[in-house]
Each structure stands twice: as C-alpha cells, then as structure tokens.
Amino acid sequence: VTSLADTPPFSWLRRSLAGVTAMWSEKADPRGIALCRMLLFWHAARELDAGEYARFMNVGELAWRPHSYFRTFGLHPPSDATARMLCVAYAIAGFLATAGAFYRVTALLTAGLSLYLHGILQNFGKTLHTYHLFSLALVIMAFANAADVWSVDALLRRGLARLKNKEAPRVEPSVEYRWPLLFVGSTILVMYGAAGMSKLYLTGWVWALSDNFRQTLLQGQFDAKPPTQFGVWLADYPTLCQVAALGALIIEASSWVGLVNRTLFWVWGAFVALLQFGIWFLMGVVFGELPTMFAFFLPWNFMLRTVDGWLARARATLAPSA
Amino acid sequence: VSRLKFSVIRYTLLAYVLLTLWQVLTKREDFPLSSFPMFAREFKGNADRTVLVGVSEHGETSLNPQRISGLMSAPRLQKIFQQLQRKSDTEQADFMGRVASILSTKDDDDDRLWAVRFYTESWHTQPHLKGIEHPTRALEFAAYIPPERLRRTLAQEEKSGVAGEGARPLPRGDSLYELGTSACNQDCSVVADTLASEGHAVRLERGGSLHVTVPAGNFSLFVRVRTQAPGGDDHLSLELDGKKPKEAKDGLGNFKHQLPYDAWVWASLEPGWPALRLKTKRDGSELKLTADRAVLEVDQLWLAGSRTEIPTFNVPLAPSATAGQP
Numbered sequence: 001v002t003s004l005a006d007t008p009p010f011s012w013l014r015r016s017l018a019g020v021t022a023m024w025s026e027k028a029d030p031r032g033i034a035l036c037r038m039l040l041f042w043h044a045a046r047e048l049d050a051g052e053y054a055r056f057m058n059v060g061e062l063a064w065r066p067h068s069y070f071r072t073f074g075l076h077p078p079s080d081a082t083a084r085m086l087c088v089a090y091a092i093a094g095f096l097a098t099a100g101a102f103y104r105v106t107a108l109l110t111a112g113l114s115l116y117l118h119g120i121l122q123n124f125g126k127t128l129h130t131y132h133l134f135s136l137a138l139v140i141m142a143f144a145n146a147a148d149v150w151s152v153d154a155l156l157r158r159g160l161a162r163l164k165n166k167e168a169p170r171v172e173p174s175v176e177y178r179w180p181l182l183f184v185g186s187t188i189l190v191m192y193g194a195a196g197m198s199k200l201y202l203t204g205w206v207w208a209l210s211d212n213f214r215q216t217l218l219q220g221q222f223d224a225k226p227p228t229q230f231g232v233w234l235a236d237y238p239t240l241c242q243v244a245a246l247g248a249l250i251i252e253a254s255s256w257v258g259l260v261n262r263t264l265f266w267v268w269g270a271f272v273a274l275l276q277f278g279i280w281f282l283m284g285v286v287f288g289e290l291p292t293m294f295a296f297f298l299p300w301n302f303m304l305r306t307v308d309g310w311l312a313r314a315r316a317t318l319a320p321s322a
Numbered sequence: 323v324s325r326l327k328f329s330v331i332r333y334t335l336l337a338y339v340l341l342t343l344w345q346v347l348t349k350r351e352d353f354p355l356s357s358f359p360m361f362a363r364e365f366k367g368n369a370d371r372t373v374l375v376g377v378s379e380h381g382e383t384s385l386n387p388q389r390i391s392g393l394m395s396a397p398r399l400q401k402i403f404q405q406l407q408r409k410s411d412t413e414q415a416d417f418m419g420r421v422a423s424i425l426s427t428k429d430d431d432d433d434r435l436w437a438v439r440f441y442t443e444s445w446h447t448q449p450h451l452k453g454i455e456h457p458t459r460a461l462e463f464a465a466y467i468p469p470e471r472l473r474r475t476l477a478q479e480e481k482s483g484v485a486g487e488g489a490r491p492l493p494r495g496d497s498l499y500e501l502g503t504s505a506c507n508q509d510c511s512v513v514a515d516t517l518a519s520e521g522h523a524v525r526l527e528r529g530g531s532l533h534v535t536v537p538a539g540n541f542s543l544f545v546r547v548r549t550q551a552p553g554g555d556d557h558l559s560l561e562l563d564g565k566k567p568k569e570a571k572d573g574l575g576n577f578k579h580q581l582p583y584d585a586w587v588w589a590s591l592e593p594g595w596p597a598l599r600l601k602t603k604r605d606g607s608e609l610k611l612t613a614d615r616a617v618l619e620v621d622q623l624w625l626a627g628s629r630t631e632i633p634t635f636n637v638p639l640a641p642s643a644t645a646g647q648p
Contacts, residue, residue, distance in 0.1 A: 024328070024331075024332075049392050052388075052391045052392030052393055053393060055390065055391040055424060056391035056392075056393040056394060058420055058424075059390055059391060059394070059402065059417075059420060059421060059424070060391075060398070060402060062402050062405040062406055062409065062417060063398065063401050063402040063405055067352075068350070068351065068352040068353065069352065115354065118354075119353045119354070121393065122351070122353045124401075124402075125398060125401040126395075126397065126398055127351050129356060129358055129360055131353070131354075132354045132356050132358075133354075135354045136338075136354050179328075179331055183331065183335060186335055187338065190339055190342050191342075191356075191358055193342075194342045194345065194356070194357055194358040195358040195359070195360060195361075195362070197346045197357075198346050198357045198358060198359040198362045199359075199361070201346060201347070201349075201362075202349070202359060202362045202363060203362060203363060203364050207362070207364060210364065211367070212364045212365055215365040215366065215367045215447055216361065216365050218367075218369070218448070218449070218451070219365055221451055222369035222371070222445045222447055222451070223369045223370065232450065232451055235449055236450075256339070259335075259339065
C-alpha cells in the first residue's frame with residue numbers, strides 16, 4: 001500500500017525536508033561563524049553615530065507617529081541625552097562583541113539595543129526596512145556560540161587553562177556553528193519571499209506585466225543616483241523590462257522554497273544576492289545592512305578548507321628542506 | 323545541539339515565517355516583523371523629489387538634510403515641518419530655535435540661515451531621461467528661523483523706543499516710497515513716529531487703505547510696517563490695478579507669529595517665504611494696500627529689482643522719493 005507521503009509532491013517534500021534537517025545537522029568550522037560575528041557586530045558598532053541619533057531625536061519628535069506596539073504601549077522617543085548614551089553603549093557593546101569579549105553579555109546587549117534603537121527609528125512616518133533583518137540577525141547571533149575561536153573570550157579561556165596547567169580546550173567543528181548561519185540565511189529568504197508576496201498581494205501580476213518596471217527603472221534615474229545608466233537602455237525595450245520584472249517577481253515570491261529544500265536554499269541565496277546587486281546596479285537602491293548579511297550565505301566550510309590547503313602548501317614550500 | 327534546542331530553533335523559524343505571512347496578509351509593519359512592501363505599488367510614470375534649501379543673506383543655498391542629522395532625509399524632514407505648521411507659536415519657535423542651533427555653524431550674520439524651504443521637483447519620466455534637467459519646481463512651504471540679531475533689535479526697539487542703527491542706503495535701481503498724506507485713500511491718517519524714516523508714517527484703521535503708483539517692471543515688494551495686532555491680524559491685502567494677484571492671496575505682513583514685537587519690520591508675503599514678486603506691464607499701475615483686519619502703520623514701500631528675500635534688518639532705507647511718487 002502506498003501512503004500519501006510516498007506520492008509526489010509529498011514524497012519530494014518529505015525528501016526535501018529530510019535534506020534540510022541533514023543540512024542543519026551538519027558540523028561547521030567555528031572560524032566561519034567567528035568571521036560572520038566580526039562582520040555583523042563590526043557593522044553594528046559603526047553604523048549609528050550617537051550625535052546624529054541624538055540630534056534626530058531632538059528635531060524629529062514632531063514627526064513621532066508611533067505604530068504597532070509603540071502605540072499600544074504609549075512609548076515615547078528617548079530624550080536626546082538618553083539616545084546619545086544608548087548609542088554609545090550600543091557601539092561599545094558592538095565593538096566588544098566583534099572582538100568576542102564577554103560575548104554572551106555584549107552580543108545580547110548589542111542585539112537588545114539594536115531592537116530598541118532601530119525600532120524607535122520606525123516611528124517617524126517612514127519605515128526603514130534595512131534594519132529589520134539586521135536586528136534579527138544580531139538577536140540570532142547573540143544566542144550563538146560565535147566567540148569560541150578568534151576572540152578575546154577564547155584567549156582568556158586559553159590563558160586560564162595555562163594558569164591551571166591544563167590543556168586549552170579544543171574547539172572542534174560542530175552543529176553549534178552551523179545553525180546560526182542557516183537561520184540568518186533563512187530570514188533573508190523570508191524577507192524576499194514577503195517582498196514578492198506583497199507585490200502580488202498589493203498590485204498583482206500587473207506589477208511585472210505592465211509598464212511598471214520600466215517606469216521604476218526610469219524613476220530611479222530621476223530621483224536617485226544609480227551607478228550606471230543601464231536602466232535607461234533597458235527602458236527602451238518594454239518587453240525585456242517585463243521579462244526582467246517577471247523573473248525578479250518569481251524569484252522573490254518563491255524564495256520560501258529555499259526553506260524546504262537544501263539545494264534550493266543555496267540557489268535562492270545566490271538569486272537574491274544577485275537580485276539585490278541588480279537593484280543597486282539598475283536603480284541605485286542600497287539596503288545598507290544587506291551586503292554584510294549576505295556573508296551568511298557564503299560556503300564557509302569550503303572556503304576555510306581551501307584557505308587551509310593554500311596555507312599548508314605555502315608553509316611546506318617555505319619550510320627549510322631537511 | 324540537543325534535540326530540544328533543535329526543536330526550539332526549528333519552531334522559532336517556523337513562527338517567524340508564519341508571523342511574516344500574517345504581516346503580508348494584513349499589510350502590517352511591526353518592527354522587526356514586516357510585510358516588506360518596498361516597491362510593491364505600481365509606478366505611473368511620475369517621479370518626485372523633495373529638495374531642501376536654506377536661506378541666508380546670500381539667498382538660497384541647497385541644504386543636505388543630513389546637516390541636521392545623519393539620519394535625516396528630505397522627505398522625513400518635510401513631514402516634520404508639515405507637522406510643525408499645526409503646532410502653537412511657542413512650540414514652533416522652540417523647534418526652529420533647535421534647528422537654528424544645529425545649523426548655525428558660521429559666526430558671520432550674512433551666512434546664518436534664517437529660513438528653510440521645501441521645493442517639490444516633479445518629472446514625467448520619459449525615455450532617454452528627456453526633461454531630467456527641467457523638473458517642475460514648486461515651493462511647498464517654508465519655515466522661518468528668526469535671526470537672533472533681528473529679534474534683539476526688535477525687542478530693544480519695543481522696550482526703549484530707540485532705533486538700533488541708522489537708515490541704510492537704497493540699493494541702486496530700486497524704488498522707495500515715503501508714505502504721506504497723498505498716499506492715503508480712506509480711514510488713513512499721517513501719524514508722528516520717531517522711528518519712522520521721516521518722523522511720520524501712515525496709520526491705516528481697520529478697513530483703511532493707501533495707494534501708490536508704480537512703474538512698469540518686475541520687482542519684489544516690501545513694506546515697512548508695525549502693528550500691535552496679534553498674529554493673524556497683521557495683514558495687508560493687496561490689489562494691483564483693481565485685481566488681487568494670485569501670488570498675494572494671503573496678503574502682505576503675516577509676521578507677528580514669528581516676530582511678536584511692537585516694532586517696525588520689513589515685511590512681504592510671510593517671513594521665511596520669498597518676497598512677493600510683482601510684474602507690471604505699464605507705468606502708472608495702481609497699487610492699493612488695505613488693512614482689513616486690524617490697525618497697521620506703514621512707513622515705506624520698497625520695490626526691489628534684484629532682492630528677492632525679506633531683509634533681516636528693520637531700519638528704514640534712505641529715501642529717494644516722497645508721498646506716493648518714487
């Protein structure tokens with residue numbers, strides 16, 4: 001008797017989910033997540049200028065239009081002095097987390113302050129979508145073991161072990177270093193999926209199958225500063241514009257398939273990275289935090305193994321012959 | 323990773339997916355959740371850009387909103403100033419004081435910004451970027467930052483009844499009208515005033531009016547005026563050859579909200595806005611000013627050829643003409 005789970009498409013889904021479970025259960029090199037930690041928290045430490053943020057609170061209070069839970073709980077923007085202090089704390093915590101110093105505390109503090117400080121910025125009449133995933137990524141990384149190597153904490157552990165005449169704990173590849181990378185990558189796919197679905201939900205297929213994309217390309221030239229005028233050339237070919245728009249819309253709206261299939265996870269990861277590059281290339285739109293976050297899609301195990309191989313070969317070449 | 327931890331991770335991700343789906347279906351934005359509706363609306367072929375400019379004695383200069391704060395964008399600042407229009411005079415003054423303190427990086431009075439303005443530049447997007455250099459430009463609104471020096475002068479003049487400095491020379495090519503009896507129409511009289519340019523000015527009762535004859539040309543119109551009326555009543559309606567110019571639908575004056583002093587000021591449309599620009603095709607056009615809401619005194623009328631901004635000083639100009647004729 002053939003069960004329902006053995007018939008397509010359920011059989012495909014079952015196999016895919018098994019593949020995804022296997023992917024999440026694989027061991028990863030701790031240096032991969034350590035590098036992602038450095039990139040992410042370094043970005044966090046440098047992105048908010050305390051003076052600018054405080055001035056924004058000082059001037060922006062008139063535009064305070066709380067939404068969501070800010071309205072529900074009657075939250076107000078912080079005073080400029082408080083904002084300045086919190087931004088400084090955010091930067092310091094970010095730097096410490098980058099260095100992997102007291103990581104459990106500093107990473108959690110950075111993530112919490114990011115949620116608050118970036119959340120505040122959403123209440124001045126315009127949503128800033130660049131911060132949503134970034135804050136979530138910081139939260140995910142705050143719960144990750146991202147400072148087991150290449151960190152101040154690791155140095156301290158080694159130093160303490162030496163003081164006690166013990167051998168420093170060895171850090172082996174582990175699943176612990178894998179899931180945070182995949183989790184952040186998954187949130188990126190969820191974001192693009194939501195963006196595609198919103199287009200379909202709010203505008204429909206006409207978003208792609210009309211003059212919309214062509215006009216968007218031209219508009220980018222009028223009210224932004226794209227790095228190229230390739231969009232102007234493309235706008236001369238309305239059918240090509242519709243094909244490009246349809247491709248982008250399908251890629252976006254179907255991004256969630258990457259969550260249920262291991263191969264598609266990497267394929268869609270590459271797609272959305274290229275899509276983001278294309279948006280910048282054609283329209284000059286930059287989501288400041290996303291390029292940093294695309295690092296989570298990189299095949300760190302493979303890259304680190306390759307670099308290790310090069311270094312080993314270089315050492316062998318440079319070593320004096322016996 | 324323990325089985326429990328793995329389950330927590332898996333269900334957290336599932337919850338994030340479902341919550342995001344809920345955001346999409348309900349079109350919500352609950353940071354850090356979102357429906358991410360960037361570029362989701364259909365573009366119809368029009369592009370707009372908000373442009374911020376600052377105004378100093380040198381005229382308009384383009385202003386990067388990030389000079390106020392690195393997080394500030396022009397549309398966001400525009401929204402802030404739109405909200406500002408609904409606030410009380412005190413709140414507006416307090417806010418503009420804060421903006422001024424941020425912008426006042428230069429010590430020179432001439433460089434100091436005393437207004438910020440928002441223009442909307444609009445294009446109909448066309449292939450090959452046709453027309454990109456020539457957007458339609460409309461002044462949306464302006465916010466006045468009362469110059470500290472002017473405020474001090476007005477406060478001192480109100481308190482002591484003594485002028486801060488002497489008259490300034492009339493710029494070459496401009497016309498000046500010293501108003502006297504012959505300028506009066508109705509409910510208008512000449513009154514002595516030691517701070518007026520020639521020791522007298524005309525006083526317009528409520529509904530009173532004055533007139534002058536102006537030459538052909540293209541000029542900015544300024545009036546040296548004072549009133550005890552509150553903000554909103556400090557208003558002179560204007561007619562040129564019996565018609566109200568559409569640029570002057572809100573009349574002249576309108577300064578008391580920002581400059582609440584019983585002292586002489588140079589006024590045009592409204593502080594912060596460019597001066598009223600009038601174009602007359604023939605010599606002898608009749609310019610009529612009516613104080614339709616309160617008593618106002620008017621000292622001089624200045625037709626400026628090149629100046630387009632309200633002066634940041636309040637002293638009279640050295641006269642070159644008297645009583646209704648330049």
